[in-house]
Amino acid sequence: MWMKPVSTIVQHALKTGSVRATSTILAGEPTEPKVVTSEIPGPKSKQLIGDLDSVTQSSSVQFFADYEKSIGNYITDVDGNSYLDVFMQISSMPLGYNHPDMLEVFRNEENLKALVNRPALGSFPNEFWPQKLKDVLMSISPGLDNVMTMMCGSCSNENAYKCLFMTYRKHQRGEKIEFSDEELSSCMINKPPGAPNLSLLSFKGAFHGRTMGTLSTTHSKAIHKIDIPAFDWPIAPFPKYKYPLEEHIRENKQEDEKCLVRIEELFEEFNKKGSPVAGVIIEPIQSEGGDNEASPEFFQQLQRTSKKYGAGFLIDEVQTGGGATGKMWCHEHFNLDSPPDVMTFSKKMLTGGFYHNLDHKPSQSYRIYNTWMGDPSKLLLLEAFLKVVKKQNLLHQVNIVGDKLKSGLHECEKEFPIINSVRGRGTFLAVNVETTALRDKIVGNLKKKGVLTGGSGDQAIRFRPSLTLQEHHVDILLDRFRKVLKELK
Incomplete structure (x- = not known):
């Protein structure tokens, strides 16, 4: 990690309470909120919501923002509310x-030309692309060797899942790299062995996206999933803690142990039913499912269980990544035995993608591929963001x-x-x-x-x-x- 450790002077100041946050106030930022309409959304927003609803579904819109007037930690709407x-x-x-x-x-x-001339990165990347990946994304890698860029959190997870499956099958084949004629023909009609019976283990309360594969591992709200066919994959319990944590150490430790026992049972059950678990997918804090957290010890043992059964270990840092937990990656709080096999990111990182170890690097071209595979302009924004993080x-x-x-x-x-x-x-x-x-x-x-x-x-x-x-x-x-x-x- 490129972030410098906190100096001894700052450490002392933290202990004595004499350190305050760095001033990051932007010129023009309001000093306090201001609400001028009797209702929210206000009249202009309501009119725009009606206009929008005539061409697309709009019931989730809270108000229309005025991004010209929004500044710093304040957002302004078209009715003048701040x-x-x-x-x-x-x-x-x-x-x-x-x-x-x-x-x-x-x-x-x-940089403007990189924005306008958006390339198909998998085939025609910009000249600066290799060095930018090294200088920007690899500078904050969680200890993994490679990175793939994507557009959003869902597609980052979706393609990371494919890496988990491909790596699991690679291990099953051993040294054999070539695919058999039977594998090549059967995958085209969605049948084994080319389309193998494999599963991914996810958790109750999880949210990993709304695309077809990720939706089968999303279990936070029924409205996300209703009417959509899903894979029959194992769903493990996520620890439910009592608070304050320091007053319920024994009960919460028992909760960890109960969940870990059930996870191992699911590995065995799905092995027996002919759909072995190829990977485990988990958020450091379940963000959509209720801000559910688990202990470092739970994550440490989960990683060991995954390794025991030969399953890839994927940590979804789409919402938790980018510094909001006080570290660049939330799982850095967990003191894991080793980095996860795969780690996905998006949101505060301004571009999507996933880091992975060399074992999860596809051996053939076009196995992980789409037209854009991210956007160079988003990496330039990420570069600027990381410079501010370091500077301030x-x-x-x-x-x-x-x-x-x-x-x-x-x-x-x-x-x-x-x-x-x-x-x-x-x-x-x-x-x-x-x-x-x-x-x-x-x-x-x-x-x-x-x-x-x-x-x-x-x-x-x-x-x-x-x-x-x-x-x-x-x-x-x-x-x-x-x-x-x-x-x-």
């Missing part, structure tokens, strides 16, 4: 809105601001019994509400007070701010959160 955004486009805006370093990228004519020591800032936010949420938890189970790492945090209806009401009322948050699972409110969130932003968030909770008492 919100403190601690949801950040579903965890995908790493530096907030209109960051000058990001805007500067395409003022460079060479934003991972350090995330930990300072995250500690303040988490402490404030714990205080709210003590004051208002309708919320519980504060959890997470860095600023990647969540809190539970007693019921889904009450959770949705709190999220809606926060929006009316100029704060954008989001829900996850059935009961959680999730916080997904940019890495530039400041301590005074946390004060605003907690103040408005308390006001909403008081109004519900």
Whole structure:
């Protein structure tokens, strides 16, 4: 990792409480939220939603944004409302809105041409592509040798799954590289041995995407899956912890052990039914499924179990990656025996893709391929983002601001019994509400007070701010959160 360790001076200051977050306020950023319409969405947004609905499905639209006026940690809508955004486009805006370093990228004519002349990267990449991959993506590799770029989280996982299957079959064949005539012909009609009976193990509450393969490993909300055919693959229990963690060590350890026993049982069951598990797919924190977290010890043993059965170990860092947990990759908190075999990314990383070890590198061309396979312009944006992270020591800032936010949420938890189970790492945090209806009401009322948050699972409110969130932003968030909770008492 290129990130410098925290200096001894900073370490001392952290212990003494004398360190504050680096100032990352952008010129023109509002000092507080401002809501000027009696309803949200306001009249202009409502009209635009009607216009949009005449050509496409629009019921998920909350409001129309004015991205010209949005700045830093604030998003402005077309009706003039300005919100403190601690949801950040579903965890995908790493530096907030209109960051000058990001805007500067395409003022460079060479970079602008890379944006306009979008290549089919698998066949006609830019001259700078190999070096950019080394300088940018490989500079933050989680210890893996290769990287494949993709467009989004779903297609990153979808293609990573293919790597898991191909590598498992490679191991079954041994030294044999060539495919048999039977394999080549049978795969064309979706039959074994060319289309083998293999499975992937995923977890209850997981979200890995909405494409066909990833949807079979997604188990967070029924609306994602209803009416869509799915593979008969094993679904393991994800630990359900009691909070505060420090008061329930014994119970949570037992929960880990119970889940790990069931995981091993599923490996055996699917081996016996002729559909062996070729890979395990897991999020470091289940982000859509309710911000569910598991212990480092759980992840360590899960990796060992995967290795025992010859299954690839894939960690999905699509939402958790990019620094929000206080490390570039959330799984770096887990002290694993070795890097995962495959790790996917997107969202805050601004481009999709996956890192993998050499064992999971396809031997033949076109096995992992599509027209664009990412976008050079997105890698240029990622390069600018990483420079800001390094220059402003934003991972350090995330930990300072995250500690303040988490402490404030714990205080709210003590004051208002309708919320519980504060959890997470860095600023990647969540809190539970007693019921889904009450959770949705709190999220809606926060929006009316100029704060954008989001829900996850059935009961959680999730916080997904940019890495530039400041301590005074946390004060605003907690103040408005308390006001909403008081109004519900």
